[in-house]
Amino acid sequence: MIDFTTNYLGLKLKGPIVVSSTPLSESIDNLRRMEDAGAAAIVLPSLFEEQLTLESSAFDDDLSRGTESFAESLAYLPEFGEYRMTHEAYLDHLRQARVAVDIPVLASLNGVTTGGWIRFARELEQAGASAIELNTYALATNAGQTSAELELQLLELVDSVCRAVKVPVAVKLSQSFTSLPHLVARLEDVGARAVVLFNRFYQPDFDIELLEVRPTLHFSTSSELLPRLHWAAILFGQADLDIAITGGVHSAEDVLKTVMAGANIAMMTSALHIHGIDHIARVLADIGYWLEKHECKSIAELRGCLSRRSVPDTSPYDRGNYIKTLSSYSLRQTVGAF
Numbered sequence: 001m002i003d004f005t006t007n008y009l010g011l012k013l014k015g016p017i018v019v020s021s022t023p024l025s026e027s028i029d030n031l032r033r034m035e036d037a038g039a040a041a042i043v044l045p046s047l048f049e050e051q052l053t054l055e056s057s058a059f060d061d062d063l064s065r066g067t068e069s070f071a072e073s074l075a076y077l078p079e080f081g082e083y084r085m086t087h088e089a090y091l092d093h094l095r096q097a098r099v100a101v102d103i104p105v106l107a108s109l110n111g112v113t114t115g116g117w118i119r120f121a122r123e124l125e126q127a128g129a130s131a132i133e134l135n136t137y138a139l140a141t142n143a144g145q146t147s148a149e150l151e152l153q154l155l156e157l158v159d160s161v162c163r164a165v166k167v168p169v170a171v172k173l174s175q176s177f178t179s180l181p182h183l184v185a186r187l188e189d190v191g192a193r194a195v196v197l198f199n200r201f202y203q204p205d206f207d208i209e210l211l212e213v214r215p216t217l218h219f220s221t222s223s224e225l226l227p228r229l230h231w232a233a234i235l236f237g238q239a240d241l242d243i244a245i246t247g248g249v250h251s252a253e254d255v256l257k258t259v260m261a262g263a264n265i266a267m268m269t270s271a272l273h274i275h276g277i278d279h280i281a282r283v284l285a286d287i288g289y290w291l292e293k294h295e296c297k298s299i300a301e302l303r304g305c306l307s308r309r310s311v312p313d314t315s316p317y318d319r320g321n322y323i324k325t326l327s328s329y330s331l332r333q334t335v336g337a338f
Contacts, residue, residue, distance in 0.1 A: 002291050002296070003297060003298035003300065004287075004298075004299055005298075006040070006264050006265060006299065007264060008194065008242050008265045009130075009131045009168040009170060009193050009194050009242060010193065011041065011104050011168075013040035013103075014038075014040050015039075016258075016264075016265050016266055017255060017266055017280055018039065018040055018041045018043065018265045018266070019042045019043065019268060019269065019280075020246045020267035020269045021043045021045050021046055021269070022269045022272065024273070025042055026045060028093075028097065031100055032100055032101060034101075034277055035101045037277055037281045038281050038284045039103065040265070041103050041104040041106060041130070042097070042106065043106045043133055044093070044106065046108040046135050047087070047120060048110045049109075049111035049116040049117070049120065091123060091127045094129060098127075104131065105128070106130055106132065106133050106170075107127070107129035107131075108132075108133045109121055109124060109132055109135065110136075114157055114160045117161050118160050118161060118164045121161045121165050122164055124165075125165045129167055130167065131167050131168045131170060131193075132161070132167055132168075132169050133169075133172055133196060134157070134169060134170065135199065136157075137174070137199060147177070147178055151177065151183055151186075155186055155187065155190055158171055158187055158192055159191060168194070169192055169193055169194075170192065170194035170244065171195050171196065172195075172196035172246070173195055173196065173199060174198055174199045174201065175197070175227055175231065180231055184238070194241055194242035194243065195235070195244070196245075196246055196267070197228045197232055197243065197244070197246070198247060200247050203216065204216065219270035219274060220247050220249075220250075220269075220270040222249075222251065222254055223248065224247050225245070225248030225257065225258075226248075228245045228248060228258075229245070229258065230261075232245055232258065232261040232262045232263050233262055233304075233317060234307075234308050234317055236262025236304045237307065243262055243264055244265045245258040245261070245265075245266055245267065246266075246269070247267075249267060249271065250271040250274075251271075251286070252283050252289075252290060255287055256287060256302065259299055260302050260303070260304070260306040262304040262307040263303075264303070268283075271283075287299070
């Protein structure tokens with residue numbers, strides 16, 4: 001019998017597929033369906049520090065005062081009603097989820113200040129979170145802010161949370177950092193147990209008729225998996241951290257690739273919205289078929305087999321791939337012209 005088990009954040013999981021943060025997880029019935037379909041763990045939707053701040057009526061009153069003259073002063077924060085869950089509702093949902101399913105339930109925290117992250121992380125731990133995923137979203141929009149300052153701010157936040165809680169902490173990163181291996185090593189130093197590659201930034205679009213900037217949301221495709229595979233394969237073995245890949249995981253082939261790159265788990269969201277929760281079971285069945293066909297006894301034996309440290313030629317992960325790809329494409333175009 002093929003062994004699907006894997007380890008992530010010190011948790012023994014029954015398989016490699018974890019449901020990442022999605023509104024689908026706001027339903028307890030959906031959580032049960034995810035477990036029945038074969039999900040090994042579930043990450044709940046993010047609890048935003050801003051929504052907890054806005055729950056304070058005193059703060060809300062302060063924001064509202066004077067906005068008759070300066071209406072744009074509130075434009076940078078969503079209306080309180082736009083948030084899907086209140087603070088207490090989120091904690092109650094976490095408690096119910098822990099009772100409803102036997103698989104690990106991870107809380108997701110999206111915060112910006114040290115005090116906020118510490119306080120909310122402790123509450124999530126007390127509510128029964130198996131682990132905490134810190135969903136980091138830091139964009140440099142000020143020319144006076146350096147990349148080193150952004151990294152230091154992130155490290156201080158992660159350090160403060162890891163010191164405040166006993167449950168393991170994962171950090172969901174963007175791919176825009178200059179030296180990702182160095183940053184990941186420093187995250188390990190401050191106590192992080194895993195990194196999640198990568199946060200999907202939702203880019204605004206322009207309405208050229210109304211001259212407005214509008215938020216947009218698109219489901220991922222398997223093509224988005226490539227940079228995540230690239231960086232997981234580079235990071236594997238460089239630090240004693242677990243690796244999760246999220247964004248672009250839709251099929252059994254995608255999951256197998258994540259493991260071969262060096263990831264402990266593959267996180268799935270968009271595929272569930274497109275194909276339904278039962279898609280997890282179909283993907284796991286396809287993985288089992290592939291493993292049996294290739295006479296693999298466990299999925300763990302594949303981990304990192306195509307990572308940078310495991311392949312004889314590392315050029316595909318370095319500048320050599322860039323040169324070779326462009327050269328071969330130019331050659332094909334030239335040949336096709338005759």
